[in-house]
Amino acid sequence: MLKLITFVSLLVSQVAAHGWVQEITLGSKVYTGFLPNTDNAQNPPPARIVRRIPDFNPITDLTRIDLQCGGSPTYQTAPAPLVGQIAAGETAKLNWTAWPANHKGPVLTYLAKAPEGVDITQWLPGTDAVWFKIDEVGKENGRWAASDLLTAASGVWSVKIPENLAPGQYILRNEIIDLHSATTYPGIQFFPSCAQIEVTGSGTGVPTELVSIPGVYTPESPGIVWDIGVEGDYTPPGPSVWTGEV
Template sequence: MLKLIALVSLVATHVAAHGYVQELTLGSEKYTGYLPYSDNLQDPPPARIIRKIPDFMPITDLTRIDLQCGGSPTFETAPAPLVGKIAAGETVHLNWTAWPDNHKGPVLTYLARPPAGVDITEWVPGTDAVWFKIDQFGKEDGKWAAADKLTADSGVWSVKIPENLLPGQYILRNEIIDLHSAAQYPGIQFFPSCAQIEVTGSGTAFPTEFVSIPGVYEPDTPGIVWDIGVEGDYTSPGPAVWTGVA
């Protein structure tokens, strides 16, 4: 019994320190996120629109494929069986599990579109340069995206799909970057979440420049090494945000 209590206490401590997307809202439709501590115990796991993750632990190696959608050396992420629909111009709301106040850093969102004729439920981007950034928030007026803004918004991060985005299937990758131990590399911690969506509408805009994940971040990329105890402006890592202009 004492061992069980100790194990429960250890898990609770980790949950308080890390997190994942437990629910999404696409427009007005709600979807349960991938819940690793229940979904991974089922065979097969419940059908989700979020690609599976092994646990709540961070990715710390910028070269690992796990940086893309989550994973570990013994757990490979894979396409999810479902796709959620949302209209261009509508907002995605990502409900994260409890995030600790001292785990501060930016929140970024990327999209990736599968090649023509490839269904997203069967697509793994690998290291191809297919990703473009549609949203980022680092530090403004002394407030961090995580945990300050995220906590103020009850754990929900909201991202608008570009109004003129070309319709079709996309992976929506939302990540929290935790800087509390990022004074040197390795130290930075990534928490990525990949949802499969179908964007509807009549838009025609699509970017012409893309990045690979992994590959977009290097140890010397601005924003990867950062001493959270030092005041100053922070630059979110990666490419500029695509504005949706055709």
């Protein structure tokens, strides 16, 4: 019995130490996220707008393709069968599972536009430079995006789709970077989640600063090696935020 209690306690602590996007609200419509603990047990898995992940474990290798949307050395994520819809200028709300207080770090959001004539439910960006950042929060005034701000918002991270963004199909990539063991590399932990969305509207904004994932981060990038006990603000790694200017 003691061994069983110990095992259950260990399992609970592991689950509590990691997370995923369990629900997404696009405008006023709610979509269930990919739920690895239950969806992976079904064959085929339920149809989602969120690309499949194998489990709740982090990505720690900056060179792996899994850094893009989640995965493992023996499992790579694949396009999802569904696409959610949101208008440019509306807010996407990403509801994460409970995030532990000691797993501090930034929250970032990227978009990648599917090529013309390519259905996003069939598209894998690979290592092409197609990603641009639309939102980032690190540490400001002593408060971390994760877990301080995320917990204060009941686990919901809200990000506005740029008002002038050109319509089309995009991958919406929301990412928590956990710095609690990032004093050396490898040590940093990435938790990405990718949803497929159709952006509507009459915008004409097309970003010019595009990056590849993997490739956007290196062990030498500012913010990849970090001590969360250091005083002062923290600026997330990667490109600057694109706000929609043409």
